[in-house]
Amino acid sequence: MKFDILTLFPEMIESHLNYSILNRAENAGIIDVNTINPRDFTLDKHKKVDNPPFGGGAGMVLMPQPYVDAYESIEKLENSITVMLSPQGEPLNEKLVLDLAKYSQIIMLCGHYEGFDERIREIIKPREISLGDFVLTGGELPALCVIDAVSRKLEGTLGKTESAKDDSFADGLLEYPQYTKPREYRGLKVPEVLLNGNHKEINEFRQSERIKRTKLRRPDLL
Ligand SMILES: C[S@@+](CC[C@H](N)C(=O)[O-])C[C@H]1O[C@@H](n2cnc3c(N)ncnc32)[C@H](O)[C@@H]1O
Numbered sequence: 001m002k003f004d005i006l007t008l009f010p011e012m013i014e015s016h017l018n019y020s021i022l023n024r025a026e027n028a029g030i031i032d033v034n035t036i037n038p039r040d041f042t043l044d045k046h047k048k049v050d051n052p053p054f055g056g057g058a059g060m061v062l063m064p065q066p067y068v069d070a071y072e073s074i075e076k077l078e079n080s081i082t083v084m085l086s087p088q089g090e091p092l093n094e095k096l097v098l099d100l101a102k103y104s105q106i107i108m109l110c111g112h113y114e115g116f117d118e119r120i121r122e123i124i125k126p127r128e129i130s131l132g133d134f135v136l137t138g139g140e141l142p143a144l145c146v147i148d149a150v151s152r153k154l155e156g157t158l159g160k161t162e163s164a165k166d167d168s169f170a171d172g173l174l175e176y177p178q179y180t181k182p183r184e185y186r187g188l189k190v191p192e193v194l195l196n197g198n199h200k201e202i203n204e205f206r207q208s209e210r211i212k213r214t215k216l217r218r219p220d221l222l
Pocket of ligand 1: 084086088111112114116132134136137138139
């Protein structure tokens with residue numbers, strides 16, 4: 001899976017990929033993450049990529065030329081999708097993550113400041129994706145969330161011991177509670193059923209905990 005990220009702050013993306021599972025996935029060639037900085041494409045002699053909004057108002061708006069030129073410089077693979085990170089987009093969820101994981105290239109546009117000049121949307125026609133009903137300072141964290149969530153769905157990203165099959169949302173329910181050593185901590189004991197080695201009983205316990213937990217915390221999922 002190729003990720004091409006348009007960002008004014010490439011280090012924010014690159015530094016995150018130096019760790020843990022995503023780093024391993026990149027080294028194994030499962031994902032390939034590139035950054036493209038629109039500032040490298042601006043024709044402005046002061047290297048500007050933003051300007052105050054026409055009509056007045058606070059903040060700076062990202063100008064179309066550097067973003068459109070940077071976008072058009074990217075080689076598009078056959079099975080490619082373009083995503084704009086935006087609080088006005090459709091909310092990211094498990095279904096959308098699975099949908100994105102079917103592509104071989106995801107190009108993402110990260111905004112900053114007051115966001116994008118509307119013509120960037122009109123020309124590029126991206127799928128707009130939001131991390132939720134709140135506003136962040138930039139699109140880099142949401143882009144990293146997309147990279148992370150989609151990468152977990154790709155064959156080989158998770159090791160054998162890190163299977164996603166029981167994870168929350170994988171089949172619509174939240175995950176069961178997890179325990180590890182020690183068997184007792186501050187008077188709180190691990191449920192006996194998890195210690196008896198009876199896999200049928202363990203599975204039944206976990207399934208009933210998943211339903212109980214989902215009913216309690218996220219009845220909308222049922
Ligand atoms: C401060 S925000 C701009 C918000 C814009 N003025 C609005 O009210 O819709 C700057 C950038 O951060 C990113 N961003 C902020 N909140 C986001 C969210 N909830 N989901 C995805 N991206 C977000 C977008 O790329 C956006 O262009």
